[in-house]
Amino acid sequence: MARFEGQTVLVTGGTSGIGRATAERLATEGATVFVTGTNAERLAEVGAIDGITAIANDAGDPAAAKALAEQLPDLDHLFLNAGFGVFAPHNALTAENFAAQMDVNVRGPILQVAALSDKLKDGGSVLITTSIVQHMSMDASSLYTASKGAMRSYVRVLARELAPRNIRVNGIAPGPIGTDFFARTGMPEEQTSAMAERVAPQVPLGRFGTPEEIANVATFMMSKEASYVTGADFTVDGGMAMH
Numbered sequence: 693m694a695r696f697e698g699q700t701v702l703v704t705g706g707t708s709g710i711g712r713a714t715a716e717r718l719a720t721e722g723a724t725v726f727v728t729g730t731n732a733e734r735l736a737e738v739g740a741i742d743g744i745t746a747i748a749n750d751a752g753d754p755a756a757a758k759a760l761a762e763q764l765p766d767l768d769h770l771f772l773n774a775g776f777g778v779f780a781p782h783n784a785l786t787a788e789n790f791a792a793q794m795d796v797n798v799r800g801p802i803l804q805v806a807a808l809s810d811k812l813k814d815g816g817s818v819l820i821t822t823s824i825v826q827h828m829s830m831d832a833s834s835l836y837t838a839s840k841g842a843m844r845s846y847v848r849v850l851a852r853e854l855a856p857r858n859i860r861v862n863g864i865a866p867g868p869i870g871t872d873f874f875a876r877t878g879m880p881e882e883q884t885s886a887m888a889e890r891v892a893p894q895v896p897l898g899r900f901g902t903p904e905e906i907a908n909v910a911t912f913m914m915s916k917e918a919s920y921v922t923g924a925d926f927t928v929d930g931g932m933a934m935h
Contacts, residue, residue, distance in 0.1 A: 697722030705774030719743030751800030867929025
């Protein structure tokens with residue numbers, strides 16, 4: 693099914709995990725896809741895939757959004773997926789932790805929307821990666837949870853502001869997914885492994901999800917099949933947030 697034939701999509705953080713799986717799925721469904729990332733090796737690898745163009749761009753750089761807009765054509769969809777997690781107890785957090793987390797997870801997508809709004813076609817869509825942490829109380833996740841909660845609120849307001857242009861705005865809230873997310877938190881490997889071991893038993897379906905399972909929902913949310921869905925936040929978590 694070529695649901696995105698003739699359409700152009702930007703996927704930020706599109707060189708690994710959920711972003712890459714979604715970019716590849718969109719390309720197979722006919723889209724012209726642009727992805728961003730910061731890892732040169734991954735950019736080269738993803739950029740070699742038919743239908744995908746890779747652009748070096750750091751969501752944490754306040755000047756990057758405007759620079760990205762200058763490199764892109766008009767767009768049908770934005771999937772603002774770039775992000776990472778800072779995990780530490782509340783009394784161990786620093787100003788540097790705060791800046792790093794909020795620069796990428798909050799300021800990044802907000803400035804990207806501001807810079808790319810004029811390039812987004814009427815009738816298109818914006819999808820933003822949030823997280824199930826906003827529905828839970830997970831130890832050592834206060835800063836990450838705050839960043840994702842901020843984006844859930846932003847989705848609601850942006851959906852109302854872009855509704856006159858028939859542009860739908862939604863969030864997608866993944867649960868634990870089998871990517872290198874934990875490895876990129878900056879914690880030692882033994883800590884990330886312990887965290888993953890604690891998380892898995894909390895999932896009613898008994899396993900981590902796959903990037904492809906998130907991509908299934910992300911492509912649906914951007915497609916015309918979800919034409920009456922806006923301001924929503926779609927949870928894809930194996931039932932974890934029910935706890």
